[in-house]
Amino acid sequence: MREAQDTMPLNSYETVIGLEVHVELHTNTKIFCGCQVSFGAPPNSNTCPVCLGHPGVLPVLNRQAVEYAIKAALALNCKVPEWTRFARKNYFYPDLPKAYQISQAEGPIGEHGWIDIEVDGKTKRIGITRLHLEEDAGKLMHVEGGQASLVDFNRVGTPLIEIVSEPDLRSPEEAKAYLEKLKAIMQYCDVSDVRMEQGSLRCDANISLRPYGQTTFGTKTELKNMNSFRHVQKALEYEQLRQADVLDSGGRIVQETRRWDEAKGVTISMRSKEDAHDYRYFPDPDLVRLHIDEEWKARIRATIPELPDARKNRYMEQYGLSSYDAGVLTSSKELADLFEDSLKYTTDAKASANWIMGDLLAYLNANNLEIQDVKVTGQGLGEMLQLIEKGTISNKIAKTVFKAMMETGKAPQQIVEEQGLVQISDEGAIREIVDKVVAANPQSVEDYKNGKEKALGFLVGQVMRETKGKANPALVNQLLLERLKS
Amino acid sequence: MSLFDLRLTDLHNKLAHKELSVSELTEASLKRIAETDETIGAFLTLDEDGARKTAKMLDEQLAAGGERGLLFGLPAGLKDNLVTEGLRTTCASKFLENYIPIYDATVVEKLRAAQAVTIGKLNMDEFAMGSSNENSAYKPVRNPWELSHVPGGSSGGSAAAVSAGQVYFALGSDTGGSIRQPAAYCGVVGLKPTYGLVSRFGLVAFASSLDQIGPITKNVEDAAYVLQTIAGHDPKDSTSANVEIPDYIAALTGDVSGMRFGVPKEYMGAGVDPKVKECVLAALKTLESLGAVWEEVSLPHTEYAVAAYYLLASSEASSNLARFDGVRYGVRAEKPANLMDLYLRSRSEGFGAEVKRRIMLGTYALSSGYYDAYYLKAQKVRTLIKRDFDQVFEKYDLIIGPTTPTPAFKIGERISDPLTMYLNDILTIPVNLAGVPAISIPCGFADGLPVGLQIIGKPFGETDVLRAAHAYESHTDHHTRRPALV
Numbered sequence: 001m002r003e004a005q006d007t008m009p010l011n012s013y014e015t016v017i018g019l020e021v022h023v024e025l026h027t028n029t030k031i032f033c034g035c036q037v038s039f040g041a042p043p044n045s046n047t048c049p050v051c052l053g054h055p056g057v058l059p060v061l062n063r064q065a066v067e068y069a070i071k072a073a074l075a076l077n078c079k080v081p082e083w084t085r086f087a088r089k090n091y092f093y094p095d096l097p098k099a100y101q102i103s104q105a106e107g108p109i110g111e112h113g114w115i116d117i118e119v120d121g122k123t124k125r126i127g128i129t130r131l132h133l134e135e136d137a138g139k140l141m142h143v144e145g146g147q148a149s150l151v152d153f154n155r156v157g158t159p160l161i162e163i164v165s166e167p168d169l170r171s172p173e174e175a176k177a178y179l180e181k182l183k184a185i186m187q188y189c190d191v192s193d194v195r196m197e198q199g200s201l202r203c204d205a206n207i208s209l210r211p212y213g214q215t216t217f218g219t220k221t222e223l224k225n226m227n228s229f230r231h232v233q234k235a236l237e238y239e240q241l242r243q244a245d246v247l248d249s250g251g252r253i254v255q256e257t258r259r260w261d262e263a264k265g266v267t268i269s270m271r272s273k274e275d276a277h278d279y280r281y282f283p284d285p286d287l288v289r290l291h292i293d294e295e296w297k298a299r300i301r302a303t304i305p306e307l308p309d310a311r312k313n314r315y316m317e318q319y320g321l322s323s324y325d326a327g328v329l330t331s332s333k334e335l336a337d338l339f340e341d342s343l344k345y346t347t348d349a350k351a352s353a354n355w356i357m358g359d360l361l362a363y364l365n366a367n368n369l370e371i372q373d374v375k376v377t378g379q380g381l382g383e384m385l386q387l388i389e390k391g392t393i394s395n396k397i398a399k400t401v402f403k404a405m406m407e408t409g410k411a412p413q414q415i416v417e418e419q420g421l422v423q424i425s426d427e428g429a430i431r432e433i434v435d436k437v438v439a440a441n442p443q444s445v446e447d448y449k450n451g452k453e454k455a456l457g458f459l460v461g462q463v464m465r466e467t468k469g470k471a472n473p474a475l476v477n478q479l480l481l482e483r484l485k486s
Numbered sequence: 487m488s489l490f491d492l493r494l495t496d497l498h499n500k501l502a503h504k505e506l507s508v509s510e511l512t513e514a515s516l517k518r519i520a521e522t523d524e525t526i527g528a529f530l531t532l533d534e535d536g537a538r539k540t541a542k543m544l545d546e547q548l549a550a551g552g553e554r555g556l557l558f559g560l561p562a563g564l565k566d567n568l569v570t571e572g573l574r575t576t577c578a579s580k581f582l583e584n585y586i587p588i589y590d591a592t593v594v595e596k597l598r599a600a601q602a603v604t605i606g607k608l609n610m611d612e613f614a615m616g617s618s619n620e621n622s623a624y625k626p627v628r629n630p631w632e633l634s635h636v637p638g639g640s641s642g643g644s645a646a647a648v649s650a651g652q653v654y655f656a657l658g659s660d661t662g663g664s665i666r667q668p669a670a671y672c673g674v675v676g677l678k679p680t681y682g683l684v685s686r687f688g689l690v691a692f693a694s695s696l697d698q699i700g701p702i703t704k705n706v707e708d709a710a711y712v713l714q715t716i717a718g719h720d721p722k723d724s725t726s727a728n729v730e731i732p733d734y735i736a737a738l739t740g741d742v743s744g745m746r747f748g749v750p751k752e753y754m755g756a757g758v759d760p761k762v763k764e765c766v767l768a769a770l771k772t773l774e775s776l777g778a779v780w781e782e783v784s785l786p787h788t789e790y791a792v793a794a795y796y797l798l799a800s801s802e803a804s805s806n807l808a809r810f811d812g813v814r815y816g817v818r819a820e821k822p823a824n825l826m827d828l829y830l831r832s833r834s835e836g837f838g839a840e841v842k843r844r845i846m847l848g849t850y851a852l853s854s855g856y857y858d859a860y861y862l863k864a865q866k867v868r869t870l871i872k873r874d875f876d877q878v879f880e881k882y883d884l885i886i887g888p889t890t891p892t893p894a895f896k897i898g899e900r901i902s903d904p905l906t907m908y909l910n911d912i913l914t915i916p917v918n919l920a921g922v923p924a925i926s927i928p929c930g931f932a933d934g935l936p937v938g939l940q941i942i943g944k945p946f947g948e949t950d951v952l953r954a955a956h957a958y959e960s961h962t963d964h965h966t967r968r969p970a971l972v
Contacts, residue, residue, distance in 0.1 A: 049589045053809050055567040055582070055690040056591060058723050090805050092829055098810030151813075280852035282861060285802055288726050295944075471969035 004419045013209040016189020016217055017169035017241050019232075021182060023161050023192045023201040025068045025103055030103065030157035031135050032059035034224065037159075039198060043152040051157035053097030057284050061086075065159035066109075068191040069133045070292065070300050072161055073110025075189050075307060076128050076182075078336065079389050080297055084109050086133075089279045094151050095138040103162075105281040107289075108132035109162035115185065116309060117177040118327070126178050127166030136160050161191075167206070167217065179203060179229045180331065184308045188333045196228055196372070204234055206353040208253070209243045218243075219253040223267055235260040239267050245394045249405045303329065305465040311336055319349035335360075346385040355381060359402050375409030376402070393423050427479065430463070433471070434483050437462045448484055456480065487758045489514050490651030494708045497654065501548060501559050503654070508548065508559035508603065511654075515561040515605050519652045520777035522971060524707075525633060525670035527625045528647040530566050531574045532606040535760040537561065537942045540603050547601075557600040563653040564822040565644045566607040567614055568699070569688040570594055573604070577690050579612045581836035591688020593699050593716045594938040595707070597666045600715045605653055606942045609643030612660055612887040613693040613807060616640050617910040619668070621840045625877060628897070629933055630673060630969040634661075635894040638668030638910075645672040650971060655712055656702045661693050662795050663914025664926045665700045666926035670938020671965065673928045675955075677709045680946050681921035682727035684713075685720030691806040693799035696918045706927060706963050710734040713948065729946055737949035738956040743777025745881045747956060752788035753887030753913055762888045765930030767799045769958060770886065776957055783882065785874040790867050791916040792908055796844075797851045797864035797931060798919075804848030816890060843904065872920040884954055888913060889926040889938030913940060923948050927955045928964040936964075 030037055033050035051055045110131030116123050136158040141150045165183065169175050183194045183201060194201040208220035217226035223239060226232040238260075243253055260268035275386050291292060306314070308330045315326035315336075330336045335356060342352045354359065384401055387393050393401060404415045415423055423428060437459055438445055447455035456477075463476045489497070489511065500506040516534060524527050544559050564570065567577045569587040570628035571594075576582040590598070597604065611621035619627040620643025624914040627642040629635040637646040641658030645668035648656050658665040660678035669676025679702045684699045691697060714734045720726040721939065755761055770780050812818040812832025819831030837845070851860035878885060890913060900907045917924045921944055929939035938956070943951035959965055 049587075054569075054587065054589070055575070055585070055688075055809070056567075056576070056587075058687050058725075060722060060724050088805055092808065092811060094813050094825070097809060097814075099811060100805050113647060158578075236735040278854045280805075280849065280854070280857070282801065282805070282852055282857070285725070287692075 005084070012211065014212045014214075015165050015170055015172075015212060015465070016173050016208050016220075017172070017236060018167035018206045019165045019169065019175060019178060020167075020204045020206070021163045021179070023163065023186055023194060025065055025161060026069065026158040026192050027062055027159055028066045029062060031062045031065045031133070031159035032157055035157065041154055044148070046153060046154045047156070051097075051154055053156075059102060059281060059284075061157060061287060061290070065133060066290065067090070067190075067300055069131070069161050069302060070297065071189050072163075072186060072191050073113065073131045074297070074301050074303050075185050076110065076113040076115060076131060076163070078110030078113030078128060078131055080110055080292055081107055082292060082293060083107060083289050084262040085289045086284045087281045088284045089134075089281055090202040091277055093147065093278060095140050096331060097138070097153060097156060101135060101137065102284055102287070103134035104132035106283075109161075115181050116179070117174060117181050118172075119174050119177050124168075125175075125176065126168045129164045129166050130159055131163045132350070134160050134162060142196065172240065175205065175236055176229050176233045178305050179232060181308065184331055184333070188305055188307055190333075205232060205236055207236055207239050207243070209240070209247060219255050221255065221267075223260055224257060224270070227262070227475045231260060231262060234265065238265060244268065255346070261441055299421070305333070319353070321349065321353055321389045321442070325357060328361070329353060332371055338371070338376070338378040338381065342359070343378075344380035345379055345382025346389070348385055350387070351385050351388075352381060355385070355402065359399060361407070363403070363406055374406040376405040376407065380405045380409070380412055387412055387416065389423055391423060391472060393421055394469075396469060397421050422472060423472050424467050424470045425475055428476065430467075430471055430475055430479050431483075433463055433466050433474070434479050437466060438480075438483055445484065458486070459484075488651065489655070490518070490704075491966070492561060494654065494703075494707060494711050496561060498554070498556055498558065502554065505546070507540040508544040508743040509538070511559060512537050512561050512603055513603070515653055519605070522630075522650050522652060525971070526630060526646050526650055526652075527645040528609055528650065528652060529563070530576055530578060530609050530624055530643070533604060536573065537603050537605050544601055544603070548795060555600045555715070557602040557715055558653045558900075559596065559601060559603060561603045561604075561605045562597065563605055563608045563644060563647045563656040563711070564660045565593065565610050565641050565656070566970060567610060567659055567690040567692075568594055568607075568657060569690065570604065570607065573607065573689070573690075576612045576624070577613050578615055579834040579837065579841070580623045581817050583809045589688065590699060594688060596718075597657075605920075608641070608656060608658075610646055611640035611642065612841050613663055613690070613803070613926045614659055614697075615803070615844055616642040616839050617663070617667060617907055618897070618901065619643065620897065621803055621838055622862065623838050626897060629894050629935075630971045631673060631692070632894065632972070634896055634962060635935065636671065636897050637669035638890075640664040641676070641702065642668050642944075645669050645674055645676065648672070648702050648704060649673045649969060651968070655708055657699055657712075657716070659692075659697055659699050659746055660703050660914075660918065661696045661698075661799060662910040662918050665702060666889050666914050666924060666940060667911060668924045669702055670940075671894035671936065672968070673964070673966065674702055674704055675709050675925065675927050677948075677951075678712060678715065678917065679713065679924045679948060680727070680923045682716050682725055683729070683923070683946065683948070684818070685702070685718070685723040685726050687720055691802075693802040694806060695802060696795075696799055699916075702716050705747075706925070706959050707738060707950060709737070709925070710738060710952050710956075713952075726744055731951050734948060737953045739953060740957045740960055741750070741771060741777075742954050742957045744948070745778040745884065747778055747780035747884050747886045748783035748878045748882035749780055749886050750785045750788065750878075751782050752785055757891050757909070757912070758888055759892045759932060760888070761932035762892060762937050765932065766886070766939055767887045768933030769929040769939045769962075772961055773831055773958055776961065778954070780886065781882075783878050785871075785878065785885075785916065787870045787874050788916055789869065789910075791919055792912055794864040794867040794871065795911075795919060796847065796917045797860050798868065799863050800844040800848030801851045802848070802960045804845045805854065807837075807841070807845055812836070826837055835892065840904070845846060846864075868919045873917055875916075875920040875922055875942075882919060883944075883950055885942040887940055889940040890914070892936055893932045893935035898918065905912045917942055920944065922949055925951050925955050928958060928967075929958075929962070930964055
């Protein structure tokens with residue numbers, strides 16, 4: 001069995017990946033009825049006869065869901081047709097009350113789109129086959145002991161868009177980049193929370209291998225149950241190697257669905273006795289076809305904000321940021337908004353960028369949070385940078401202030417005052433402490449006079465300690481040197 | 487003359503003048519049902535308590551004075567595929583033996599707003615699939631004119647109840663003739679409105695693109711009043727037409743002079759009983775004497791209608807009935823071994839033979855590899871059939887012919903040959919495929935059994951249909967005859 005750490009393990013095969021992503025639209029109400037869409041409500045509390053599929057009920061399409069879907073389609077460069085239709089996808093499962101899902105087959109809301117991704121500094125265009133609107137199913141909870149399953153229909157009828165990529169991805173890394181870009185675009189458009197851990201973004205992957213140069217596709221497997229972008233990448237990396245092994249040993253890939261097992265780090269076949277589903281798609285006779293005119297499209301297009309790529313390019317031009325920095329800042333709209341907000345209060349774009357990419361992102365990563373979860377504002381950051389510029393606080397103290405801003409959302413000035421963090425820049429006060437430290441550390445003074453540069457650092461440190469870090473470091477250095485030289 | 491011979495307007499006046507009370511009307515209805523329904527079998531669920539309570543409340547309102555709608559205080563029966571909140575709704579299936587709906591169909595809400603009195607739920611062919619009411623899972627219905635004969639179907643209970651004088655009017659549903667054919671067999675009036683005129687919300691779906699709810703009454707004027715009450719756009723039904731509702735009662739002018747009728751040669755062919763043809767020709771003579779003219783026309787694709795209908799209706803039904811899976815609605819196979827077993831056994835046990843037959847046919851027609859040859863092809867044939875009607879209606883106001891090829895047949899006579907049974911609807915089916923309105927009115931007798939005349943109109947042309955039907959009725963007395971039973 002090949003190991004993941006082998007270099008160039010797959011140089012005889014080309015990997016072909018396509019991704020199917022489901023995005024939950026954050027409309028107020030469900031796609032075909034007036035029930036609230038909400039997360040975490042008590043089971044079966046947001047239901048009505050329509051989404052429960054009771055005998056005799058009929059669906060009525062939610063306008064906001066359609067507008068979000070069109071917005072997403074346009075943002076992904078899809079063609080939006082003049083007429084769009086809904087179809088029934090028929091299958092039996094307890095979480096699907098009508099035993100069919102209202103989805104789209106022919107004439108989906110978006111087709112033939114694309115997004116650009118960047119991997120290893122190279123830009124690549126990934127095609128989007130289609131984007132369509134559909135309703136979500138409920139959730140099953142299996143009772144311990146396997147004697148029963150419980151169905152929660154709260155989620156039934158939540159509007160989803162399904163985005164299917166062309167099989168243009170050629171590596172697990174590209175797949176991850178695609179997901180990140182797609183998430184960012186959806187988030188910029190404000191059509192979804194796109195948080196995988198909350199289920200508002202879901203991803204299934206199709207992967208196959210073929211010898212380089214072959215134009216036809218190899219047999220693909222479908223991967224499910226990946227709960228983060230990282231796991232999508234890992235699952236694909238594993239499956240890539242598994243398939244290569246099978247092919248190397250002269251075997252054939254079985255077209256099947258495989259479940260990613262996070263704990264074991266392997267994909268497991270979900271093959272059962274049943275054949276592949278025939279969904280018997282046909283146009284839903286309860287819904288008439290929907291007319292999308294150019295005016296409507298134009299109105300929706302006008303609500304699409306500056307998208308990540310455009311914003312990134314602008315940051316590079318306008319603020320002189322590097323491609324990497326601009327890319328990080330624009331990876332989420334909140335982050336970019338925070339950055340630009342801060343520049344209303346400071347002109348130092350570079351500094352702001354550094355604080356965001358450094359302290360802020362490090363904090364988010366360490367605590368497994370997203371930008372929405374912390375309270376720091378662009379204004380706060382900008383004002384903090386002003387305080388540093390004016391010398392009210394040092395960079396080091398600012399770290400404390402910044403952390404407090406993230407946690408409390410308070411203004412930096414307020415935090416500085418509350419915690420008494422104003423930088424000491426009073427020469428007289430510092431001289432006093434310098435004298436005290438010098439008197440208390442004769443050996444270090446001796447060492448310095450004998451040429452040990454390091455001793456200076458120690459003495460500076462001591463002064464800083466005495467002042468609880470609040471002394472202006474530059475001034476401390478200057479005054480200490482003066483003292484030592486005298 | 488019994489109460490049941492009075493027109494709705496006459497009853498309304500008697501109530502207004504305090505010559506009658508709602509409770510008296512209701513008791514008369516319940517008494518008649520008690521006397522006749524063991525023989526006829528029209529009712530599946532009788533709501534005596536509910537009806538009496540409503541009657542009492544309405545009598546109190548009557549005493550208080552004020553304007554009352556035309557249907558005020560009138561006892562009615564509802565076909566058991568119309569969902570009634572708190573009142574058992576079975577669709578004549580074992581599957582819904584215990585089903586108490588949690589909402590009202592829109593037409594039920596409208597009847598309640600019009601202050602009619604719901605006496606109970608009427609027997610039918612299971613899930614509206616049948617032409618004789620022999621497919622009811624509970625009991626067959628007998629034709630009040632000849633108890634050994636069928637009342638027709640699928641609204642057999644509705645037509646029999648009106649014919650036997652058990653209720654003053656009933657609501658049925660019509661997918662391929664299920665209002666008109668039983669109306670013809672039982673010597674009463676049955677109207678199928680234009681598709682989309684009456685809301686389907688709360689009608690347990692059989693074939694979504696064909697189903698319509700309509701009135702079954704003793705005369706045309708009554709049908710006009712009921713239609714006036716139930717017609718109209720419903721935002722809960724996406725297929726509901728947004729058209730202005732005309733004054734159907736004002737249309738009953740009695741004047742048909744100058745109207746042009748087309749009589750399709752395909753509707754007067756070899757398969758039609760000569761005695762039925764005689765009645766139709768006599769009716770045409772009567773209409774001619776009133777100033778109308780008629781000519782033979784052709785609807786050339788008529789011979790394909792039954793095949794197209796059974797493919798389309800069964801396909802839609804296979805999807806609509808999939809929600810009856812044993813998970814909900816109170817009927818489930820005993821001790822299922824696993825999910826698949828629960829589905830298979832619950833559905834095998836819960837559905838009758840005809841329902842299963844059509845589900846299988848529909849599933850087949852929609853399946854991969856057959857969809858194009860069957861479902862899609864049938865949709866194309868449907869377009870051709872509709873075009874036939876469009877072309878005739880360019881030159882003619884109405885299309886007239888017999889409602890059924892023969893009068894009511896004997897119970898048990900055709901049940902063992904489904905295909906022969908399907909041909910009962912050969913004259914009514916094309917109307918549903920084209921989506922146009924049609925009425926069946928009594929026009930004579932053949933061997934003591936009622937014969938129905940079918941008058942078909944242009945889309946949303948109910949006013950012309952009603953006018954012609956009413957004019958004919960005013961000059962004949964077929965509709966005043968009552969079965970010996972009553």
